[in-house]
Amino acid sequence: MTEETPAPEDDAPASETRRNVLLEGITAVVSFLLIAVPSTLAGVFFMDPILRKRKTAGGGDDMAGFIKLDLTADAVPDDGAPVAVTVKSDLVDAWNRFRDVPVGSIWLRKSEDGTIKVFNSICPHLGCSVNYRRSENDFYCPCHTSSFSLDGEKTNEVPPRDMDSLELRTATDGIPSEDGLELWVKFLNFKGATTEKIPV
Amino acid sequence: MNALISWLDDRTGIKGLMNEALYERVPGGARWRYVWGSTLVFTFTLQVITGFMLWSAYSPSTRTAWESVYYIQHEMTMGFLIRGIHHFAAQAMVVLMAIHLVQVVIDGAYKAPREVNFWLGMVLMMIVLGLSLTGYLLPWDQKGYYATQVTTNIMSVTPGVGSEVQVLAQGGSQYGHMTLTRFFAMHAGVLPALLVAFLVLHIYVFRRHGLTVHDENHAPTTNFWPDQVLKDAVACLIVLAVVMLLAIFKGAELSAPADPAVKFDAARPEWYFLFLFRFLRFHAVEAIGLQFGAIVVPGLIMGVIALMPLTHKFLGDFGHTLNKAFIWLLGGCIVVLTAMAMIEDSNEAAHQAALAEAHRDAGRARELASGPDKIPVDGAVELLRRDPFTQGPRLFAKHCSSCHRYNGHDGRGSLITEKTEAGDVQVLPPTAADLGNFASRDWMRSIVVDYPAHFASWKNANWYKDAVKAEEAGEDVLYLDPDNSEMSDWSGLPEAITAPENEENLKAIVEFLYAEAGHGFQSASSENGASKEALDAALIEKGRAVATEGAWAGDIEGTSCADCHTSLGDDFAVTPDDEADGYPTLAKYGSAAWLKDFIRHPGAARHYGDKNQMPAYSPSQLTDTELDLLVRWMTADYLPSDVADYPDRRQQESTVSTDAGNSPPAEDAN
Secondary structure: OOOOOOOHHHHOOHHHHHHHHHHHHHHHHHHHHHHHHHHHHHHHHHOHHHHOOOOOOOOOOOOOOOEEEEEEHHHOOOOOOOEEEEEEEEEEEOOEEEEEEEEEEEEEEEOOOOOEEEEEOEOOOOOOEOEEEOOOOEEEOOOOOOEEOOOOOEOOOOOOOOOOEOEEEEEEOOEEOOOOOEEEEEOOOEOOOOOOOOEO | OHHHHHHHHHHHOHHHHHHHHHOOEEOOOOOHHHOHHHHHHHHHHHHHHHHHHHHOOOOOOOOOHHHHHHHHHHOOOOHHHHHHHHHHHHHHHHHHHHHHHHHHHHOOOOOOOOHHHHHHHHHHHHHHHHHHHHHHHOOOEHHHHHHHHHHHHHHOOOOOOHHHHHHHHHOOOOOOHHHHHHHHHHHHHHHHHHHHHHHHHHHHHHHHHOOOOOOOOOOOOEEHHHHHHHHHHHHHHHHHHHHHHHHHHOOOOOOOEOOOOOOOOOOOOOHHHHHHHHHHHOHHHHHHOHHHHHHHHHHHHHHHHHOHHHHHHHHHHHHHHHHHHHHHHHHHHHHHHHHHHHHHHHHOHHHHHHHHHHHHHHHHHHHHHOOOOOEOOOOHHHHHHOOHHHHHHHHHHHHOOOOOEEOOEOOOOOOOEEEOOOOOEEEOOOOOOEHHHOOOHHHHHHHHHOHHHHOHHHHHOHHHHHHHHHHHOOOOOOOOOOOOOHHHHHHOOHHHHOOHHHHHHHHHHHHHHHHHHOOHHHOOEEOOEEOOOOOOHHHHHHHHHHHHHOOOOHHHOOOOHHHOOOOOOOOOOOOOHHHOOOOOOOOOOOOHHHHHHHHHOOOOOOOOHHHOOOOOOOOOOOOHHHHHHHHHHHOOOOOOOOOOOOOOOHHHHHOOOOOHHHOOOHHHOO
């Protein structure tokens, strides 16, 4: 731009002011649209993960949502020692479906009354992995030192809640039965850093 | 507000900047003819916005590129629109760039002192063309893959460094993951950065010299804001509207996933490169060499354009006239060549068939990818490779269509033709049955009721003609004769079979035979409940009795198919030659098991025996996998499809055509 370009006031006679205000208004609106339309579309596109309808788990069937473990009930130690088990399932990741791949890890432990308790191994604090600490005979997260009793109850102030227990069913050939040896678990992950247990 | 602006201005000088940006003088008044540069900047902004969004979902590798673009296009919220806008705005940019260039030349805006800005504009043009070229490959679909192959092969003939340039562009000696990562880095990183840098320079130099005023006395001098800005904004809004309408109603295409093993006859560059494509197709150009057509000529054209400021400097007004003439001539050539390419393509049956097949594959890939199993980890390309609906027709065309037809065509929609001595192209008659309705109710009924007509196509075959000649010469020949055989004798009693008292029996036997073939579509139900292909269980049982126990009425009472075809109604079993009953086995006739055995051993005693004329397909000619795909296609054993199938061409086939334009060359059929 050259120096002799006049300042706006200089060449805007009063008679034209009204026309200019109108013109400026229209210009501003059109210009705004030019950026707003594509930006809004872009925003909606970027929000896709939130806008996407969640697929509801198929109900009806007794075992819907339950995943069969490789481990059987008789392989869980009677002395109450916890065992870690990898949960395998079909995993849908955007455009792929992975068949029978590890989707998470759980702790199983036989209580004194013989019932088996299951915990998600993800720490309810901030999502690290909870380990079994042999020296203290408790569960312990090495990231921020959360600790839990073997029943999953928190034993220090670090974690916001107890370990996340999961629903377990015993079955025979996929049909629920009290003394079945198959272990079926409803595997879920939960939101970290909250006192409430909220599935994600 | 004012205080805030003053505060900011104090520290940044923003007011001055805004004044400078908005209060550019426009001598001769605001005009529509000045809008083109602004529309280009706007289109680029559109590309940046939509490009960043696509980037957030795109995954550059040969096993995820098509897949992620499929996901964007068909599954993500507004994905089709974001991709559509990006796709069509890219094309709009090329069009607007051409208009901008033509206008700059006509208005003489390249003349001193604006030469440098003209050259900057040419650099920008190269960058934009580079962006469209690199972007075309990224979806990794058949269309982009094969079109870009042509470009990188052209690169390879660059004198001296060609093959190195090609390897660098491809990231290896052939296309692969690295081709995509490198193209993507260029498309989303290097080229846009260069474009921004050169655009800043371009606009800076433009502002330095001001607008090239077309007619100073057109109207009183005004300011850029708001008069010209409004015109610019309205023009941009029109561009946006056109792009969005195209994105919504036409949509960006995504053809089938790239497969180096599947040739793509429909390959064409993006339409704005069609002129160059057509130019290279001239045999005269090809004779001089690819280097000449693909590198020297485009290079010369760019050279002449780049030299326009000098042409004017040395030749004055005559030079300007020359420049204008050149740009009009170039534009004219481009329009003519583009039109030629388009008209030729639309008249070429082979290209249209290839396009139709490309759409079929694209639709099928989408259908499979959206199926319950989604896309396998080894990529969407495997979906099509394992799909009978996709592979069956290709296998049929390759192995079966020299004798058989499928609804009158070769399986892939093309008529089988040959050139006569007179030079006409004529449709070749089939020498074996048309398998388009194989094992359907119509097929079964036709065999029972009119065997001679059903297999009449045998009479076109040389083996038949030879056999008839030999027979007339008194020789004793054994051959399949649709008119004179036990079956034609039996089937030649249509009065009895089609008599009213047998009407229900005929219907039943057809239903029974049809059920025995057990094709996939029988269990498929349409949206309105049971499909017309669904079976009628009561009728089947009645038909079984007619076929195996002779429950006919009237003249043929007591006769049954099983009198000769003793295994009818049984499960298909491979009967050794010495145990065969001497008649073709009809055990599960038309089923996958029967068909596989028949294709492998048509001359076995359990099939046509000594009379057989069909070549046996051994695993070395047709692998087990291929046989499986072919048979599953013929027996409709695949995920049902709503994709438009190859057209039925039986009508065209029956009228011997001399319309050369309507038929691909005969060598298409193997």
